Amino acid sequence: EAHYLALRTGRELLGLVLINMDHTYQNDFRAYLRHISVKNLDNFGLLLKLAVQFIWDNLHADTIRVDLYHYSEEEGGTLKASTFIKEALSM
Numbered sequence: 001e002a003h004y005l006a007l008r009t010g011r012e013l014l015g016l017v018l019i020n021m022d023h024t025y026q027n028d029f030r031a032y033l034r035h036i037s038v039k040n041l042d043n044f045g046l047l048l049k050l051a052v053q054f055i056w057d058n059l060h061a062d063t064i065r066v067d068l069y070h071y072s073e074e075e076g077g078t079l080k081a082s083t084f085i086k087e088a089l090s091m
Contacts, residue, residue, distance in 0.1 A: 005054060007038070007047045014039055015047040019055060028062035031055045045088045 007015035015038035022032040033051060038044050055061050066089060068081050 003054070003059070005047075005051055007043060007050065014043050017047060017051045019051065019059070021059065021061070022065055025065075029060065030063045030065055031059050031061035033064060033066045041084065044084075048088055 001021055003019040005017040005019070006013055007017075016035070017033065018035040020032050020034060022030040033055075036044070036047060036051065038047055052064065055064055068085060068089070071082075072079060
């Protein structure tokens with residue numbers, strides 16, 4: 001059961017979200033935010049808020065899971081999560 005949400009202005013696609021329900025988790029009804037992308041980072045927070053609102057209003061999930069991917073810093077090679085995305089998720 002996949003749900004695709006598009007953020008548009010007129011005919012222009014500004015962002016895309018993929019959500020499905022996590023049926024592997026047995027303790028509650030959990031939505032899984034699988035993908036979120038935007039053409040302009042200024043729209044990331046708005047699209048994230050709209051996706052969360054859609055989940056609460058339409059999927060009636062108890063919890064929401066989001067995977068946060070890490071990347072290697074150029075110097076030192078340590079793994080690091082995007083500060084921008086972590087701040088947006090802290091809503």
